[in-house]
Amino acid sequence: MEEFLRKPEIRRITRDVPPAHYIFSIESFSLLVDTGVEKYESHAFDVQNYKCGNKKSNGEGFISLYLQIEDTQYFPRTWEVNVNFRFFILDQIRDKYLTIEESDGVIKRYYQMKTEWGIAQLLSLDHFNETSNGYLVDDCCSFGVEVFVIKQTGKLERLSMMKQPPNNTITFQLQNYSVPFYERYTSDVQTIGDSKWELIVYPRGIGTAKNIALSVFLGLVEAQKLPPKGKVYAKYKFRVRDSFNSINTREFTDSAWFTASAIGFGSRHFISLRDLHDRSKGYIVNDTLIVEADIIIVSNVKLFL
The missing domain is CATH 2.60.210.10 (Apoptosis, Tumor Necrosis Factor Receptor Associated Protein 2; Chain A)
Structure with a gap:
């Protein structure tokens, strides 16, 4: 039972190609933090006819990122969307993207009672704030996301x-x-x-x-x-x-x-x-x-x- 309930491991790798679906850049990151805001939500963006939103927050010494599905009030009452996603942070020094996702590729089920999923401990603030790591340079940073909707086509x-x-x-x-x-x-x-x-x-x-x-x-x-x-x-x-x-x-x-x-x-x-x-x-x-x-x-x- 413990093995079944264990938290999925997080996989972190780097790649050259930017995220396919959305990039959220922040200038004057320190001023945003000084406002005391706990989370900031990006504008909604479309992926395979679904509207998604990217949410960033600081949680217990970590950068947290969440993916939220939008406009669900227009969905059928028993709607369900199955998604696999990965987050990105730009390394501005090496011009590479740190790619972060659950290592076992878990499919996330969005439905009426669960409209957002994410990673609470995406990256520690100490690691993020260290300039030599390239994530926060000149008080600027960029995050991104790729979203893959698992949608049955009926083809067999x-x-x-x-x-x-x-x-x-x-x-x-x-x-x-x-x-x-x-x-x-x-x-x-x-x-x-x-x-x-x-x-x-x-x-x-x-x-x-x-x-x-x-x-x-x-x-x-x-x-x-x-x-x-x-x-x-x-x-x-x-x-x-x-x-x-x-x-x-x-x-x-x-x-x-x-x-x-x-x-x-x-x-x-x-x-x-x-x-x-x-x-x-x-x-x-x-x-x-x-x-x-x-x-x-x-x-x-x-x-x-």
Whole structure:
């Protein structure tokens, strides 16, 4: 319980870039202190359609900074705004900003009963007043804040990996194999998962397998419709059955990510033409070649934008 309730640690680092959302500069800081004011509130500023205010105070020997949300009277009755923020103090000597935030990046919830959050012990007054540190130079200083509103956009991308999807076998049948008319054949398009697929067959091979082996590929149809950086995974298995002896059935298993520029994968040397044409084996029966492809695993992506 003590670990759960402990105060978050404060992280302090320096950077060159000024705060993105608001800078509050003070000239004649000592005169402001002499007025006896315990806190000073900056003008409101807009961040992602919300009005915020920066509040500085001196608390028990420390500079304190708070971030307050403004104009809440115009919000719905059950309003809520979740925010992550960090404060800044300018080191005028080294031209760098001391960045101060809670080290665990806690998201602060603003609502009707809690309209401000901050850091009570941002920086000790002794450290702040020491001129060599650069925070108070010629009685001038600058503070700043960056505010990041955590706002749900409703956008969602869901990736699912489907094992053994329904109707996952593509079958290609080439009749009159001995007198092929085309170098390349494609099966009917089949939807498996959320994607359309086809089997691509080169009966006499392609490339280095030309006139040497049967070449078989799995193609992603309409790959050009994928969104930028979109891709589809498939683990697949090619098969040519030996109708005489199932022991001789040839299979090839592989997997790949298909993209708009990589639409087909497979095997150039799936089965040698010598074995394929061997009459003692039943790869070609009645001058008909049958090639099958099982998609074993396929990825599906749904976008909710």
